[in-house]
Amino acid sequence: MTTTAHAGVLDALTGLEACWQAGDAGAYATLHAPDATYVAFDGTVMTGREEIVEGHRRLFDGIMRGSRLAVVERTIRFLDPATAIVVQRAGIIMRWQRGRTVPSRKRLSTNTTVLRRDGDRWLVVAFHNTRYHPWAETLVGRLMTRSAT
Incomplete structure (x- = not known):
């Protein structure tokens, strides 16, 4: 893909991060398509900018x-x-974690964002967030995947 397209996507993602840090829900939503689908880490589904x-x-x-x-x-x-x-x-770095540069493990998520070009900018059309808790790294996961010797 072109460097312009790549830069446009990065601009949109940087904009989302800036709006989050500013606590500006309206500006955050304008970076989403009017009919965007947003799935939060807890499974809450928000459809459209107003939601x-x-x-x-x-x-x-x-x-x-x-x-x-x-x-x-x-x-x-x-x-x-x-x-x-x-x-x-x-992940999210909370306000009381000012010295942190990376999120704590318990706040890590893996998310998928689908963006579409809208004229000269990119908008989020779908977002899905899932907490990052690899099963194989849990106690049960380690026990279940242990090889029998």
Whole structure:
């Protein structure tokens, strides 16, 4: 894909991070398509900008006030010139964790973001967030995958 398309997707992602850090639910939602689908880590589904605004306003006014997003790793793949899929491991750094540069393990999530080109900018059309808890690293997972000797 072109460097312009890649840069446009990165601009959209950086914009999302900036809006989150500013606690601006309205600006955050404008980076999503009017009919975007947003699935939060707890399974809550928000459809459209208004639901995304309301869902995030409550977060930014409450527990997520003063928090910021921190990306640990990211891949971007283009399906076609106007569609990008971003898979990233990221997490929230809470306001009381000011000295942190990476999220704590318990706040890590893996998320998938689908973006579409809309004129000269990229908008999120679908987002799905899942807490990062690899089963094989849990006690039960380790016990279940142990080889019998």
